[in-house]
Amino acid sequence: MARNIASREKDYSQWYLDVIKAAELADYAPVRGCMIIRPDGYALWESIQKHFDEAFKDTGHVNAYFPLLIPISFLEKEAEHVEGFAPECAVVTHAGGEELEEPLVIRPTSETVIGHMYSKWVQSWRDLPILINQWCNVMRWEKRSRLFLRTSEFLWQEGHTAHATREEAVEETLKMLDIYRDIMENILALPVLAGEKSEGERFPGADNTYACETMMSDRKALQAGTSHFLGQNFAKAFDISFQNRDGELEHAWTTSWGVSTRLIGAIVMTHSDDDGLVIPPRVAPVKVVVLPISPDRDLVDSKLMPKSSEIAETLNAILGKRSVKVDTRFHMRPGDRFFANIQKGIPLRLELGEKEYQREVFQAVRRDNGERFDIPWDQAAVKVPEILEDIQHNLYNRALEFRKQNTFKAGNFEEFKDIFAGKGGFVEAFFAGGKEEEKLIKEETGATVRCFPLEREETGTCFFTGKPGAKLAVFAKSY
RNA sequence: CGGGACGUAGCGCAGCCUGGUUAGCGCACUUGACUGGGGGUCAAGGGGUCGGAGGUUCAAAUCCUCUCGUCCCGACCA
Numbered sequence: 001m002a003r004n005i006a007s008r009e010k011d012y013s014q015w016y017l018d019v020i021k022a023a024e025l026a027d028y029a030p031v032r033g034c035m036i037i038r039p040d041g042y043a044l045w046e047s048i049q050k051h052f053d054e055a056f057k058d059t060g061h062v063n064a065y066f067p068l069l070i071p072i073s074f075l076e077k078e079a080e081h082v083e084g085f086a087p088e089c090a091v092v093t094h095a096g097g098e099e100l101e102e103p104l105v106i107r108p109t110s111e112t113v114i115g116h117m118y119s120k121w122v123q124s125w126r127d128l129p130i131l132i133n134q135w136c137n138v139m140r141w142e143k144r145s146r147l148f149l150r151t152s153e154f155l156w157q158e159g160h161t162a163h164a165t166r167e168e169a170v171e172e173t174l175k176m177l178d179i180y181r182d183i184m185e186n187i188l189a190l191p192v193l194a195g196e197k198s199e200g201e202r203f204p205g206a207d208n209t210y211a212c213e214t215m216m217s218d219r220k221a222l223q224a225g226t227s228h229f230l231g232q233n234f235a236k237a238f239d240i241s242f243q244n245r246d247g248e249l250e251h252a253w254t255t256s257w258g259v260s261t262r263l264i265g266a267i268v269m270t271h272s273d274d275d276g277l278v279i280p281p282r283v284a285p286v287k288v289v290v291l292p293i294s295p296d297r298d299l300v301d302s303k304l305m306p307k308s309s310e311i312a313e314t315l316n317a318i319l320g321k322r323s324v325k326v327d328t329r330f331h332m333r334p335g336d337r338f339f340a341n342i343q344k345g346i347p348l349r350l351e352l353g354e355k356e357y358q359r360e361v362f363q364a365v366r367r368d369n370g371e372r373f374d375i376p377w378d379q380a381a382v383k384v385p386e387i388l389e390d391i392q393h394n395l396y397n398r399a400l401e402f403r404k405q406n407t408f409k410a411g412n413f414e415e416f417k418d419i420f421a422g423k424g425g426f427v428e429a430f431f432a433g434g435k436e437e438e439k440l441i442k443e444e445t446g447a448t449v450r451c452f453p454l455e456r457e458e459t460g461t462c463f464f465t466g467k468p469g470a471k472l473a474v475f476a477k478s479y
Numbered sequence: 480c481g482g483g484a485c486g487u488a489g490c491g492c493a494g495c496c497u498g499g500u501u502a503g504c505g506c507a508c509u510u511g512a513c514u515g516g517g518g519g520u521c522a523a524g525g526g527g528u529c530g531g532a533g534g535u536u537c538a539a540a541u542c543c544u545c546u547c548g549u550c551c552c553g554a555c556c557a
Contacts, residue, residue, distance in 0.1 A: 003506095003518070004490085013551070021490095032548065088556070109557090143480060143555065150556070203557095211557095223557065260557050295515045335518040342517095353516060363516085446553095479557095 002275050002343065012218045017147065019268055022343040023277035026147050033145040033152035040344065041264060043285035045155065048263055049135065051187045051283070052157060055179045061131040061159060066113050068137075069104040074112035078237040081111065084204020088140040090152075106139040111205065111230070111256055114160045115238030122242050122252060125164050129172070133159040148265035149222070149479050156260035162240055162252040166231075169253035173229040174454075176257040177210045180225040188263060189280035189396040190214045190224060190270055191403050193426070193474060195451030197226075200435045203256075207231035213450040213474070215403040216269035219425040221450045221476035224266050227257035265479075270399050271368075277345030278367055280395050281388035287323040288315055288384060289346045290362075293334055293353045300330065304352050307377075311350065311362070314381050319388070342367065347391050348384065350375070368394050407474075412463050416475070420445040424477055432462035432470035447475045 005022055006014040020026055025041030028034075037045065053063070069092060076082045085108045092104040107113070118130060135157045145151045159176060163169040177194055184190040197209040206228040214224045235241065235251040244250050271278040281287050290312055292304035305328070312324040325346075327337055341349055350362040361374040364384075368391045375383045406425030410416035419427050424447070431449065433441075441464065442448050452471045462470035 011551095017550085028549075030548090084556090138557085140556070144553095154557070156557070226557065258557070262557055293516060333514090333519070334516055338517050340518095351516075355516080 002339065005274060005276055005343075008217065008274055013146075015274070016265075016269060019272050019276050019343075020147050023345055025264065025268075025277070028147075031152075033142050035147050035151050035153075037155070037261070040285070044264055044267070044279065044283070045261055047283050047285050048188070048259075049157070051183050052179075052259060053133075053135070055183060056133050056157075056159065059131075059175065059179065061133045061161075063134060064132045065134050065136065066107075066110050066117070068107055070107050070110070070113050072103045072105050074116060075105055077112065078205045078233060080233075081205035081237075085109070085140075088142065090139050090141055107136075108138055108140045109256075109258075110134070110136075110138075110158055111160065111234050111254075112238070115234045115240060115254070118160075118162050118252070118254075119238045119240045122162060122240050125242050125244050127242060128162060128164040128252060129168065130162045131159075131172075132161070133157055146265075146479075148261055148268070150262075154261050156258050158256060158258045161255045162235070163254070164242065164244065164250070164252065166253050169231075169255050170229055173208070173210060173227050173255045173257070176255070177212065177225075177227040180212050180227065180257070180259060184212055184214065184224055184263075184266075185396065187280070187282045188267055189282075189392060189399060190266055191396065191400040192224065193451060193453050194455075195453040195474070197451055198435075198438060198449040198473070200438045201449065203228045205230060205233050206256075207233065210454075211451055213476075214266055214270065215399075215406065215426060215476070216266070216479070217272075217402065218269070219406050219423060219476070221426065221478040222262070222266050222269065223450070223478065224263055225257070225259040228255060230254040230256060271395050272345065275339075276343030278395070279345040279347060281347040281392045284345070284347050285323070286325045286344070286346050287319055287388055288312075288325070288348045288350060289341045290324065290326045291337060291341070291349055291351045292326070292328075293337070293351055296354070297330070299354060299357075303357055307357065308352055311377070311380055315384055318381060318385055347388055350380075350384075366391055368398075410463055410475075416441075416447075416463060417445055420447050420477070426450070427475045429463040429473060429475060430460035430470035431464060431473035431475075432467040433464050437464055441475070446477045448478060449473045450476050450478060 005018040008015040024038050026038055027036045029036050089108055090106045093100055121127060137153055137155050139153045142150050142152050161172050181192045181194045184192045192212045192214055194212050197211055202209045208229040210227045211223050212225040213221050216222050232251040232253055234254050240252040241249050242252060268277060290308045292300055292308045294300050294304060308326045312326050315324045329337055347367050349365045352362055356363055360377045363372060364375050365372045408419050408425055408427050410419060410427050410429040416427060416429060438449055452473050456472045458472055459469050461468050
């Protein structure tokens, strides 16, 4: 049991912050609401980035960079967009020692500048589609911030595409949602509920918003990624138009989609335990730590270290460069070294002491379940990758099982209220209400519509309004 | 932005109510010894503008005002 981490059961919020602190993922910045992403946190972000970036490029997207500062007038061109984002924008009013003629907004998202540029780049149907992504920081002045989940500045990727037809743009929106789901499930081991957002939760300026919703270990929902079908709203506001095959002028159809450093928060809150961080192997920057351990320095230098380096080299060749680390902190006591590696969330530990050396094995310890067992040296190259895969699947299955255990059905508002008066969780219910009904439900229970899951076509009687033909919604309290 | 809690060494805290020696404790850190397979033992050390600014007072960590920040609960959001 870690002594520097609050119990998850007793104080979930404190536990979350303690895990991040113990794993040295992030720290507070001197500016309110901002955070420092420390090297181990950033390495995790880079690993996440790598998987998404590959998938974007595999589907024909290219990276570019648009500027941090946006003329305030751009934001004002799309009515809903400005209404949604204006309250949380940081604005630059002075530069070069003078007041600016037109204030500049620090981007809260880049639909507007990108729309402005697309209007210049698009003239013909042959110019479409445009499939651009950018990795950058954005700023949204948050009233209440939490490390990784909600900070005033955060890192993300924003994809922005423009298409000749509505069908193609809708297809893109759903394709990216599915890529998100795939990586979250298969790499980050986060079971995802992919679906359509309700009217009240839609992106400002979008016709339709889709999201990947995941359940954290306190049964609250976290929106882990979003994909928006923007219709022709931004195309009209920024005049992204083109001549079609028949020579007629048409507005393009656009999409945007993003995932952020919030995913790190999702990993923390899905997999970690009272001992600290747990990182799924496929996304872990360090997948294996080798721990030579003995009070006898001669033995360490002559036998344990060479063997440790050898296995690290062998495994690095299989698992990828730098994915195996040898812990050489001999000034620390064994217990300290164990705990330090546990709290970092490294999936697998290989201990090598005198006993193991004589028997030509490593003592392996899994981070996900604490199991320990011997791996003979000559089997390590085969066994270790297998075990890492097993850990990966175990983490996913465990999270999925947890979600299933905490997903309930409600046929009427009484049942619904009872669930949220208790432990809460995900509640499936047919819902035909609008913004007003959602608001009432939130006021009374704290829960909101997380999404209308795709792949759940069934309809029924609305649990709240009693209307027939309602779609299936999933409700939860959320971050 | 509303309600609550808090800010004293790197971290966690005591001291404040009732102002008065040189501001203390635990952990961490440094050095040494004994140690060493799940957060050791002993000894000797280093480290503080008591979040900041004003004020009251002979005297402020302590009382008053303002301010900045953090955490929790709400409203708003990736």
